[in-house]
Amino acid sequence: MIVTQCVQNYFKIVLRMISSILVVDDSKSSRKINLAMVRELTGENVTCLEADSGEVALDILGSQRVDVVLLDLTMPGISGFDVLAQMRSKHLHGRVIVVSADIQRLAKERVASLGATGFIEKPIKIEALRAMLTQLGAIHE
Amino acid sequence: MSEELFNEDERDVLGEMVNIAMGKAGATLAEAFAGFVNLRVPEIRAVSAEDLRETRARLMHTYERISVLEQEFFGEFAGTIAVVYGPASYAALRQVLGFDDRAGDGRRQREELLLELGNALASTCVQEISTLLELRTGLRPPRVMAFDVPTSEADWHLFGELETLAGQMLLIDIVFHLEGHEVPFELMVTVQQNCLPALKQALAKRI
Numbered sequence: 030m031i032v033t034q035c036v037q038n039y040f041k042i043v044l045r046m047i048s049s050i051l052v053v054d055d056s057k058s059s060r061k062i063n064l065a066m067v068r069e070l071t072g073e074n075v076t077c078l079e080a081d082s083g084e085v086a087l088d089i090l091g092s093q094r095v096d097v098v099l100l101d102l103t104m105p106g107i108s109g110f111d112v113l114a115q116m117r118s119k120h121l122h123g124r125v126i127v128v129s130a131d132i133q134r135l136a137k138e139r140v141a142s143l144g145a146t147g148f149i150e151k152p153i154k155i156e157a158l159r160a161m162l163t164q165l166g167a168i169h170e
Numbered sequence: 171m172s173e174e175l176f177n178e179d180e181r182d183v184l185g186e187m188v189n190i191a192m193g194k195a196g197a198t199l200a201e202a203f204a205g206f207v208n209l210r211v212p213e214i215r216a217v218s219a220e221d222l223r224e225t226r227a228r229l230m231h232t233y234e235r236i237s238v239l240e241q242e243f244f245g246e247f248a249g250t251i252a253v254v255y256g257p258a259s260y261a262a263l264r265q266v267l268g269f270d271d272r273a274g275d276g277r278r279q280r281e282e283l284l285l286e287l288g289n290a291l292a293s294t295c296v297q298e299i300s301t302l303l304e305l306r307t308g309l310r311p312p313r314v315m316a317f318d319v320p321t322s323e324a325d326w327h328l329f330g331e332l333e334t335l336a337g338q339m340l341l342i343d344i345v346f347h348l349e350g351h352e353v354p355f356e357l358m359v360t361v362q363q364n365c366l367p368a369l370k371q372a373l374a375k376r377i
Contacts (some may be wrong), residue, residue: 050261056186057179057182058179130189130190130193130194132194134200157197
């Protein structure tokens with residue numbers, strides 16, 4: 030009984046650690062799909078935010094705490110690579126999962142070196158997102 | 171892309187499908203060069219005969235000489251895809267792959283190289299778009315339409331409808347930049363007008 034309560038409390042603490050997720054993609058349909066999957070996986074536990082460009086994403090990240098960022102790479106203006114670089118140089122908070130069609134090996138290596146936690150290839154599959162969010166503690170199995 | 175062919179949501183979904191196809195084709199190119207390819211947002215638009223003339227003029231301005239591989243695709247998703255190589259892209263190919271085309275039948279070797287790489291890019295791109303949209307398509311064998319000729323002399327099927335085109339057709343333009351070489355590789359896809367209803371239906375399912 031005590032052990033069960035401890036486990037439940039542990040997960041409550043973990044879930045509290047991930048309270049907001051920002052979806053960054055210039056495609057409205059991609060944002061819609063990503064947000065629907067995030068809501069499906071996290072329920073009401075997480076606040077979902079969205080940005081249709083790298084510029085908007087950096088504004089949000091600079092003005093409020095975001096725990097997890099789902100980040101596209103190929104966008105007009107500030108690319109996902111640039112967002113990662115600026116997050117690092119400006120010490121902006123948020124663990125980044127790249128969700129991209131740019132599936133080059135070097136692209137994956139570069140985003141990892143810029144601090145991304147994970148990489149999901151487009152078209153996104155809910156199981157890939159589930160695994161990544163589980164790894165980050167946003168959801169638990 | 172104009173409002174006459176697609177609404178905003180349809181454009182968005184099609185753009186994302188093309189983006190995914192471009193990513194796969196870009197990875198193919200990156201692998202061939204053992205390098206990194208900068209991907210930019212593809213340009214998708216409805217074009218008239220006049221727009222196509224401007225596109226051809228832009229190509230003549232961009233590339234003094236040109237090599238072109240074309241491949242037709244047919245079925246529910248039908249049209250023509252062209253892979254455009256400027257002189258610099260061919261030079262990069264030679265440098266990176268390290269072959270010497272001075273010996274033997276250099277022209278044939280170069281043509282085969284363009285054919286092989288172009289075929290890989292074109293088929294990856296077309297097949298990925300058709301798979302994502304669940305539209306059946308087949309590819310005819312690729313052909314080298316122009317090989318290192320002045321751009322104005324290049325023979326393109328892609329622009330073949332120029333004189334007879336009434337209304338608009340869909341043009342997808344993808345440019346890959348090979349990092350370290352500043353070399354563009356360009357893919358141009360035209361989609362036949364009679365495929366647009368099926369395309370719109372496929373897009374509507376994904377909105």
